[in-house]
Amino acid sequence: MSAARDIAQPQGIEERRVSYSLSTSPTATFASPSSSFMAGGLPHRAAPKQLKPFHTGDVKILLLENVNQTGRDILKGQGYQVEFLKTSLPEDQLIEKIRDVHVIGIRSKTKLTAKVLQEAKNLLVVGCFCIGTNQVDLDYAAKHGIAVFNSPFANSRSVAELVIAEIITLARQLGDRSNEMHRGTWNKVSAKCWEIRGKTLGIVGYGHIGSQLSVLAEAMGMSVIYYDILTLMAIGTAKQVPTLDALLQEADFVTLHVPETPETKNMISTKQFGQMKKGSYLINASRGTVVDIPALINAMRDGKVAGAALDVYPNEPAANGDYFNSNLNQWGEDLRGLSNIILTPHIGGSTEEAQRAIGVEVAEALVRYINQGVTLGSVNLPEIAMRALTLDEPEHARVIYIHRNVPGVLRKVNEILAEHNVDKQISDSKGDIAYLMADVSSVKTDDIKNIRDSLDSLNSRILTRILY
Ligand SMILES: NC(=O)C1=CN([C@@H]2O[C@H](COP(=O)(O)OP(=O)(O)OC[C@H]3O[C@@H](n4cnc5c(N)ncnc54)[C@H](O)[C@@H]3O)[C@@H](O)[C@H]2O)C=CC1
Numbered sequence: 295m296s297a298a299r300d301i302a303q304p305q306g307i308e309e310r311r312v313s314y315s316l317s318t319s320p321t322a323t324f325a326s327p328s329s330s331f332m333a334g335g336l337p338h339r340a341a342p343k344q345l346k347p348f349h350t351g352d353v354k355i356l357l358l359e360n361v362n363q364t365g366r367d368i369l370k371g372q373g374y375q376v377e378f379l380k381t382s383l384p385e386d387q388l389i390e391k392i393r394d395v396h397v398i399g400i401r402s403k404t405k406l407t408a409k410v411l412q413e414a415k416n417l418l419v420v421g422c423f424c425i426g427t428n429q430v431d432l433d434y435a436a437k438h439g440i441a442v443f444n445s446p447f448a449n450s451r452s453v454a455e456l457v458i459a460e461i462i463t464l465a466r467q468l469g470d471r472s473n474e475m476h477r478g479t480w481n482k483v484s485a486k487c488w489e490i491r492g493k494t495l496g497i498v499g500y501g502h503i504g505s506q507l508s509v510l511a512e513a514m515g516m517s518v519i520y521y522d523i524l525t526l527m528a529i530g531t532a533k534q535v536p537t538l539d540a541l542l543q544e545a546d547f548v549t550l551h552v553p554e555t556p557e558t559k560n561m562i563s564t565k566q567f568g569q570m571k572k573g574s575y576l577i578n579a580s581r582g583t584v585v586d587i588p589a590l591i592n593a594m595r596d597g598k599v600a601g602a603a604l605d606v607y608p609n610e611p612a613a614n615g616d617y618f619n620s621n622l623n624q625w626g627e628d629l630r631g632l633s634n635i636i637l638t639p640h641i642g643g644s645t646e647e648a649q650r651a652i653g654v655e656v657a658e659a660l661v662r663y664i665n666q667g668v669t670l671g672s673v674n675l676p677e678i679a680m681r682a683l684t685l686d687e688p689e690h691a692r693v694i695y696i697h698r699n700v701p702g703v704l705r706k707v708n709e710i711l712a713e714h715n716v717d718k719q720i721s722d723s724k725g726d727i728a729y730l731m732a733d734v735s736s737v738k739t740d741d742i743k744n745i746r747d748s749l750d751s752l753n754s755r756i757l758t759r760i761l762y
């Protein structure tokens with residue numbers, strides 16, 4: 295049985311769903327208190343005008359960017375309202391839509407900036423159905439009690455395989471030969487075409503993708519060196535080098551697998567191209583901001599770089615269609631005019647295997663969070679797990695209190711919970727934000743309302759949810 299089913303669909307839960315409670319504003323009153331355990335509790339940053347009985351059908355989810363069917367099925371299977379769009383949305387439309395939803399699922403294109411998130415008054419959680427989370431203002435989200443989840447490695451293998459294909463394609467100038475044949479030209483050449491056996495691959499960023507790539511490259515007879523800000527265990531006979539310059543000076547192929555951060559912006563620019571070996575190759579399947587594209591164009595025109603593969607760009611379009619004729623890519627003409635350059639539309643993680651796996655992983659994390667408050671795998675909140683609430687424990691409730699990490703909060707929370715039997719309590723913090731989960735028993739509806747109101751009145755409060 296899958297984790298989602300374990301957590302979200304205990305025996306007999308379906309018929310009881312209609313009676314569990316929507317978490318409320320401090321001024322709202324309870325409707326139809328449940329006598330059983332249910333997973334519920336939606337956020338209440340904006341005071342709802344009226345409280346209505348809650349069921350899973352109240353949870354509104356917006357899925358953008360063609361999230362895989364596997365994820366959609368899991369979420370719909372919970373009874374949530376799921377709206378699905380194939381593309382991302384321009385900011386104004388995104389703001390309109392995000393106001394209304396409790397959950398949003400995105401991939402790498404949708405920018406959830408503070409400006410967008412501040413309109414998301416009901417938003418409980420963001421699911422990034424991809425690896426990168428740079429498109430989300432994680433700090434703003436945490437400070438407003440919005441959890442963010444991603445899929446940390448389900449597409450790593452797909453990216454690593456793409457890079458292997460690109461290494462050979464560049465070494466043999468396959469893109470150019472194929473284009474020539476498409477134009478009807480037979481151009482059989484061996485000059486400056488190489489085997490990859492015995493060549494050195496320099497991997498910048500030796501995380502999930504970089505280390506997977508290391509294994510594949512060594513299996514094909516390449517020597518692997520890598521540079522990372524962390525000291526990391528080498529896989530196989532790969533060697534960590536102390537600086538980026540050392541890597542650039544030694545590598546025949548340089549491939550980038552770092553996240554988008556202020557430090558990685560234009561990490562490969564004129565100075566770094568100057569360090570690279572003449573006739574070496576550059577591959578970027580990380581983020582478009584990591585390579586200074588005008589500097590790459592110059593390095594290729596000078597012959598310093600013999601070939602390049604770009605899968606990512608500083609500005610990427612929201613949907614499939616015309617790209618280089620839009621003003622999104624100001625260097626389109628220059629890039630297309632170069633020889634031995636592979637240009638792909640951010641397809642590193644775009645395989646059936648990766649997308650299916652990501653759909654399941656992220657949707658299951660969302661279900662666990664919505665239904666049980668479990669934050670395992672969250673990238674911006676402390677990770678906390680407690681066993682699922684079950685139906686044979688009447689008058690139990692799960693209290694979730696997201697709060698600022700300041701002294702004295704636990705004492706105040708425990709004063710509020712003191713009259714009840716606290717079966718279990720866990721609390722953890724991450725920077726300024728703390729997450730507390732407590733299962734309490736012998737609680738009646740009025741008790742739940744009182745607990746919620748008291749927690750809401752504390753200065754440290756960011757978000758209170760009570761699941762029962
Ligand atoms: N083209 C595509 O479709 C895809 C692109 N990506 C991109 O690839 C990136 C890497 O993915 P993973 O390997 O899964 O991430 P990861 O987090 O497992 O590894 C990243 C590595 O980069 C290192 N690093 C961070 N900053 C650095 C710096 N300034 N200098 C040197 N090393 C640094 C980290 O210490 C870490 O070891 C993602 O952040 C994402 O942006 C990921 C998946 C698909």
Ligand SMILES: O=C(O)C(=O)COP(=O)(O)O
Pocket residue numbers: 401402403423424425426427449640641643644
């Ligand atoms: O997983 C990532 O970080 C990627 O870059 C892949 O993004 P995508 O899901 O193709 O929008």
